[in-house]
Amino acid sequence: MSDIINDGGVVGFTRRVTLSTSGVVILDDFKYDRGANAEFERTNEKSKTTGYAQAKGIRKGTATAQLADSTVNPDTYWGQTFSTTEGVEVVNWCVIAPIGRAETKNGETKASITFRETVGAVVLS
């Protein structure tokens, strides 16, 4: 299963998000999948499936972050949270590794980031 969200015909899957400490960034190619934490398949003596169960995992995705300027180190995004609206649901995300190296062209800097849905308050220590 693959979920690519484009809310309201925004251009190039572009999202504006506000990171908890770094402020506004734009995320391009915003996409995520929901995985499964566990799957169980019951079979009979002839290996025919007679039952199935799955434990839903949390959503995890990637995007290309456009940074405010080339002095911003995308590593500082690690652990920061942001939220997006998916349909009618507000989803809270936390930036996790891997975070790509920043690349600059014509004064604009971008880096690939990874994020996962949060399940509670994110505490950095």
Add this chain to the structure above:
Amino acid sequence: MADNWQEMLAELRVAIKRENDVRDASFLDLTTSICGVEIRQMTPRDMLILDGIGNPLMSNQYPSPAQLADFLWKLSLEFKLNAPFRRWLFAMRVRKMNYFKAVQACWKYLEITFQDSPASSGLQSTPYASWVAHLVVDLGSPAEAQKILNTPLRQLLQFRNVIRKNNNPNAPTHNPSDKIKGDYIRLENARQSLVNILNRRASN
């Protein structure tokens, strides 16, 4: 500059359409008119030569009238090797051009040529091969190096970006329209900083 998100998206749509039109046009055998002189798309071979002889246009600097004529001659449809009289006539034509308009048009031509060139990651390493060798290998066909040397850079740079994205779907891509988004981010962050300052002052 866009003042809000909706304005930014509207500007972005127009800019994305424009840069994609430029990409599509590179696959048609179109020429560019520089003050009436038709020039073809630049190839890696042209770039090696123009860069090698240090033509200032290649580094976004003003050329002498002779260097401007040489740049246009090498890319013109009238170019012929070992044709000094023809070249002299061509240079005379270039001398009659509006110099500043011609230089601006050449810079625009180069900007379009390198629209899809790779970004810099700031990493530096000791060179061990020509950039052409890297380009040829990135495109996966060392046996066709000579053919690649004569293929327009505008096409090759797009091929390389597609290969890069196929190999790493998360690799960032860079477009001229990024400036619209960058300006928006900087404006939003400046506004937020101002709000924070005013809030602090109000609470003191």
